[in-house]
Amino acid sequence: MNSYAKRLMWPVLILVALIVVNIAATGIDFIIPSVNDGRLGGAFVNILRRSAPLMLIALGMTLVIATKGIDLSVGAVYAIGAAIACQMIIGQEDQSAAGLIFSAVALALVVTAVIGAWNGTMVAYFGIQPIVATLILMIAGRGIAQLITGGQIPKVQDSSPFTQLGRGEIFTIPLPIWIAALVFVAIALLTRKTALGLLLESVGGNPEASRLAGIRSKGITVLVYLVCGLCAGLAGLIGAANLGSADANNGGLWIELDAILAVVIGGTALLGGRFYLLGTTIGVVIIGTLEDTIINVGLSSQWQFTAKAIVVFAVALLQSPEFRGWILKPFKPKPEAAAPAPAPAEEVPAK
Amino acid sequence: MTTETLTERPARSTLFDGLTKYIPIGATVALLIVMYLGGIANFKNFDSAQVIAGLFIDYAPLLVIAVGMTFVILSGGIDLSVGSVMAFSTMACAWLTVDAGISAPLAMVLVLAFGTLWGLLIGAVIHYFNVQPFIATLVGLFLFRGLTLQISDTDVSMREVDFWQWGMTHVEFGGKVRDGGFWLPYLSFVAFAVVIVAFVILHYTRFGRGVYAIGGSEQSALLMGLPVARTKIGVYAVSGFCASLAGVLAAFATKSANPLANVGAELDAIAAVVIGGTLLTGGAGFVLGTVAGVMVWGLLNTLIAFHGGLSSWWARIVMGVLLLAFILLQRVLARSGEKRRT
Numbered sequence: 001m002n003s004y005a006k007r008l009m010w011p012v013l014i015l016v017a018l019i020v021v022n023i024a025a026t027g028i029d030f031i032i033p034s035v036n037d038g039r040l041g042g043a044f045v046n047i048l049r050r051s052a053p054l055m056l057i058a059l060g061m062t063l064v065i066a067t068k069g070i071d072l073s074v075g076a077v078y079a080i081g082a083a084i085a086c087q088m089i090i091g092q093e094d095q096s097a098a099g100l101i102f103s104a105v106a107l108a109l110v111v112t113a114v115i116g117a118w119n120g121t122m123v124a125y126f127g128i129q130p131i132v133a134t135l136i137l138m139i140a141g142r143g144i145a146q147l148i149t150g151g152q153i154p155k156v157q158d159s160s161p162f163t164q165l166g167r168g169e170i171f172t173i174p175l176p177i178w179i180a181a182l183v184f185v186a187i188a189l190l191t192r193k194t195a196l197g198l199l200l201e202s203v204g205g206n207p208e209a210s211r212l213a214g215i216r217s218k219g220i221t222v223l224v225y226l227v228c229g230l231c232a233g234l235a236g237l238i239g240a241a242n243l244g245s246a247d248a249n250n251g252g253l254w255i256e257l258d259a260i261l262a263v264v265i266g267g268t269a270l271l272g273g274r275f276y277l278l279g280t281t282i283g284v285v286i287i288g289t290l291e292d293t294i295i296n297v298g299l300s301s302q303w304q305f306t307a308k309a310i311v312v313f314a315v316a317l318l319q320s321p322e323f324r325g326w327i328l329k330p331f332k333p334k335p336e337a338a339a340p341a342p343a344p345a346e347e348v349p350a351k
Numbered sequence: 352m353t354t355e356t357l358t359e360r361p362a363r364s365t366l367f368d369g370l371t372k373y374i375p376i377g378a379t380v381a382l383l384i385v386m387y388l389g390g391i392a393n394f395k396n397f398d399s400a401q402v403i404a405g406l407f408i409d410y411a412p413l414l415v416i417a418v419g420m421t422f423v424i425l426s427g428g429i430d431l432s433v434g435s436v437m438a439f440s441t442m443a444c445a446w447l448t449v450d451a452g453i454s455a456p457l458a459m460v461l462v463l464a465f466g467t468l469w470g471l472l473i474g475a476v477i478h479y480f481n482v483q484p485f486i487a488t489l490v491g492l493f494l495f496r497g498l499t500l501q502i503s504d505t506d507v508s509m510r511e512v513d514f515w516q517w518g519m520t521h522v523e524f525g526g527k528v529r530d531g532g533f534w535l536p537y538l539s540f541v542a543f544a545v546v547i548v549a550f551v552i553l554h555y556t557r558f559g560r561g562v563y564a565i566g567g568s569e570q571s572a573l574l575m576g577l578p579v580a581r582t583k584i585g586v587y588a589v590s591g592f593c594a595s596l597a598g599v600l601a602a603f604a605t606k607s608a609n610p611l612a613n614v615g616a617e618l619d620a621i622a623a624v625v626i627g628g629t630l631l632t633g634g635a636g637f638v639l640g641t642v643a644g645v646m647v648w649g650l651l652n653t654l655i656a657f658h659g660g661l662s663s664w665w666a667r668i669v670m671g672v673l674l675l676a677f678i679l680l681q682r683v684l685a686r687s688g689e690k691r692r693t
Binding site: 144261321 | 459479481483486487489490492493498500521618621622625632661664670673679682
């Protein structure tokens, strides 16, 4: 088993376990998609559809974390993207005009990309810690979104094609799933079939060494934050389109924490230098499935937070070599006094 | 400005030496004065002493969690769980006294002990298992919000329990408010006590020196033989204690527990600490600066309330801008500090 498959083994096992629990609780219908009114449905497809915004943000976050960074502002950027598009659409008489929808979406994406680039500039050129640089917008961002919407919750008419972004489908598959899949493929191709992925990992491993090796590490840092902002904006658009409204206060609340959680579950360490897009995808689906599992096994929805806390705790501990060394100690054969060494040693090539 | 010519000193220890280290806090105090004078110039009754006193009533819980956060940030960590721990503590106070019928003082002690123990546990996980503080305290953020909602998803009132009246019992200074005096409730004095104790601990005890040393460089602190484990776990225990104490103060102030209270309080606390001149990378800062930071946040909200026409979200935008300004200021000072050395 190569190291990549090994990394993915735990997340996949957790996901399979969750799905088995759901099937046991609600029957085999949980996993089997059904077609209603020319549209793919079923519990699991719905989970995927609802997870699309989180998926987009988690993909952007994976790239940022690969460069040893973090982006706390994505939830606020989500709200800003949603606010810009909705506010622009409700400002016009004819909310169905294709040109209007197109320009609203384009404006929201441009603004969120600029916000992302701003974050990246703070990190790369001003040398501010990522957690601090993005904290500024995490605090101010929802205020800016409120400023755009004037403190109201703009509601787009249901007939507007904008809502199709969240509710529509192409070839019976829901549009949000298409968007998430396309972004995944685009990022995967860009990072794995070109040198970009290697450069990203190099910057995450050691920005200064990368710079000396001739990599434009500052430009790459700005680029990943830009992509992350763009992903967050797109996620905001899908979320707003699905609801038909933009809630500046609660739209995408805590999505940054869910995204970081998905990335960490997927095996990407917060220390940077390595990233696993497929792992992140599985992490996102795990989080989405977890939310449904809680309802399906008959617990109240308030258990969601508690369940997430347990998952974060378990993942954090499992990824800690110190913890594994400590917990496995009683199981190691005594005669081999040097036994504790193999566990960390296995980690070294993986890092 | 000192004129040592050591060449091999690590850059961080030279960040804020001499008078330079007082620039951020000086800027915060100047900002406070400008805001206050601006308020007096524009609004009637803003010069009442009660406006200042009011800051220490409404923002006493925030002050207490920000003091705890100062310890954690000085040591180079971060604690995202304080808002949830605070909400949970308030809810636990309500639940223990109203539903479980435990006497209120005992309930208070239990809640404080629990918060401290939680801090110890998470500190131990961070130190011994080398889990990043960001992730480890994220557990607390989710766990306690979830537990709070499980105790009750609606408001719980504590009005029937006499004990909770104690916190808002107040002392008048200089007569009635209309005669130019002001009043402060007991809970403000608790917050003051926390600040004083924190100041003494940080500046005059071994533990406090250890916190600064670890924030400056954990490796050096370890090599110097400082008790790194004890100190690192200790700061999270302090933060846990402060968060649960803030929850108790909130119980005194509102006599009710809301399961969705204090969402994002950790961000307010972090912002207050940074605006108060503490470096987010750890190792430099003051607890009295944090008091100034909380006052900036409070005064900002008071100004907006006095204006009446502005929405409260302006406070968040201004806070973000201030945060940006202070972080850039710290960067500039740090860069000039590095240059002077070389």
